[in-house]
Amino acid sequence: MLIFSRYSWWVGAMVALALLLAVVGQAGILRPVQGAFLDITAPVTNLLSGVFRPVATLLSDAGSLHDLQDENRRLRLQNEDLQSQVVQLQRDSERAKELESALGIGQQSGAETRVAATIVNRISTPFEAVVSIDRGTNDGIRTGMVALSAQGTLIGTVTQAFSGSAFVRLITDSRSKVNAQIQESKVDGIVRGTPGRGLTFDLAQAEIKAGDTIISSGLGGNYPPGLPIGKVSTVSGTTQDLFRKVTVEPFVRLSTATTVLVLTSFTPQRISLTEP
Amino acid sequence: MKQLLCLAVVVALPLFQVAVSPLFPISGANCDFALVGLALIMVFLGPRAFMFALPSTALLFGFGSDHSPGLLLLAYLPLLPLAAYLADLSVPLNRYTQTALASVATGLFARALLSMAATAQGADFALSYTLAQVLIPGALLDAGLLTVLYFPLRSIGWAPQPTSLQRGGF
Numbered sequence: 360m361l362i363f364s365r366y367s368w369w370v371g372a373m374v375a376l377a378l379l380l381a382v383v384g385q386a387g388i389l390r391p392v393q394g395a396f397l398d399i400t401a402p403v404t405n406l407l408s409g410v411f412r413p414v415a416t417l418l419s420d421a422g423s424l425h426d427l428q429d430e431n432r433r434l435r436l437q438n439e440d441l442q443s444q445v446v447q448l449q450r451d452s453e454r455a456k457e458l459e460s461a462l463g464i465g466q467q468s469g470a471e472t473r474v475a476a477t478i479v480n481r482i483s484t485p486f487e488a489v490v491s492i493d494r495g496t497n498d499g500i501r502t503g504m505v506a507l508s509a510q511g512t513l514i515g516t517v518t519q520a521f522s523g524s525a526f527v528r529l530i531t532d533s534r535s536k537v538n539a540q541i542q543e544s545k546v547d548g549i550v551r552g553t554p555g556r557g558l559t560f561d562l563a564q565a566e567i568k569a570g571d572t573i574i575s576s577g578l579g580g581n582y583p584p585g586l587p588i589g590k591v592s593t594v595s596g597t598t599q600d601l602f603r604k605v606t607v608e609p610f611v612r613l614s615t616a617t618t619v620l621v622l623t624s625f626t627p628q629r630i631s632l633t634e635p
Numbered sequence: 636m637k638q639l640l641c642l643a644v645v646v647a648l649p650l651f652q653v654a655v656s657p658l659f660p661i662s663g664a665n666c667d668f669a670l671v672g673l674a675l676i677m678v679f680l681g682p683r684a685f686m687f688a689l690p691s692t693a694l695l696f697g698f699g700s701d702h703s704p705g706l707l708l709l710a711y712l713p714l715l716p717l718a719a720y721l722a723d724l725s726v727p728l729n730r731y732t733q734t735a736l737a738s739v740a741t742g743l744f745a746r747a748l749l750s751m752a753a754t755a756q757g758a759d760f761a762l763s764y765t766l767a768q769v770l771i772p773g774a775l776l777d778a779g780l781l782t783v784l785y786f787p788l789r790s791i792g793w794a795p796q797p798t799s800l801q802r803g804g805f
Contacts, residue, residue: 366716377708381706404653482700483657486749491653532758533757
């Protein structure tokens with residue numbers, strides 16, 4: 360307390376102001392001001408990111424050249440495999456259409472609406488992985504909605520929505536938890552963000568192996584079922600363990616994603632519970 | 636002139652913190668532009684400017700990020716009292732060392748406080764990870780950025796201001 364003796368009056372005033380800001384923030388009084396601030400500063404932060412991102416990418420790529428070469432080789436093989444799967448799926452789809460028309464089954468409308476938004480900023484601390492996007496309540500985005508990557512992979516949840524912008528908490532944020540399952544074995548568990556912006560698959564009691572695909576299970580009603588999340592990268596622990604330690608590699612590289620699709624047609628349970 | 640400069644820095648700090656800092660992570664830590672900027676305001680523009688800059692930066696940084704402005708205000712609060720305490724010590728320390736020590740200590744406190752806040756919101760707390768990947772790399776980054784900015788400013792003739800309000804003109 361000796362440290363604060365010289366400025367005790369000022370420290371006291373600042374602590375009081377901090378408490379006041381916390382109360383005012385909880386009450387949502389500052390939200391319009393925050394929304395206006397985000398709208399005004401978005402072009403500047405975009406410009407700053409645009410200037411510094413190439414430098415950051417260059418430094419990052421230079422440090423991981425070998426990893427990128429390996430990844431490139433692996434992705435080429437995967438691409439070949441996927442190309443052949445696409446051909447097969449196209450054939451299956453055509454065959455299904457033929458059968459549907461033969462049986463007189465009307466095609467169901469997959470009325471899924473998504474709002475595309477650009478990532479403006481990343482708020483990234485070891486425990487937090489949040490991005491701000493350039494679309495908000497004016498575009499139908501609401502707090503609690505589900506955010507996907509451009510390819511349809513689950514990447515997070517909208518935590519705050521303003522008129523022209525919103526914050527999305529990524530699944531790698533250590534506060535994020537998603538009910539998920541392994542696509543191959545249908546085993547349920549929870550995908551959690553870890554400190555350091557990684558992912559784990561917890562509470563699963565089954566044989567899990569590297570390469571298994573993790574998708575959202577839809578349990579709890581906060582995420583639609585079947586959204587791809589990632590692949591099991593490592594499984595550690597012994598068969599004697601109640602739960603083995605499973606790490607997951609997200610399908611999308613969240614640190615370089617630039618576009619987010621907000622699923623506006625799906626109302627998560629957390630929103631419907633707060634509605635009158 | 637100083638007031639205008641202080642205002643410009645206060646507005647620029649949160650923008651750099653949000654837009655630039657996350658692009659250059661080292662280990663699990665990012666450089667804290669806001670902290671280093673506040674430390675430089677404290678040294679070169681004096682405690683009165685710092686007293687205005689701290690709440691303003693916390694508020695704007697909170698607006699630009701997902702953090703509570705009140706929490707950020709508390710996180711950076713020890714900087715000035717710590718610097719003043721170090722200046723009063725009988726141990727002879729030059730202004731750079733005082734500022735660097737106060738900044739590193741405040742940075743450790745700020746990161747620990749934000750980590751605790753994240754834990755309170757449901758994040759898993761890992762002490763060894765926090766120490767090795769967050770606090771130590773973060774302190775090194777802040778000290779590095781402070782050094783890179785402090786000496787050029789000294790070399791162009793900016794003189795450090797006293798940390799005491801009495802001696803500073805009150």
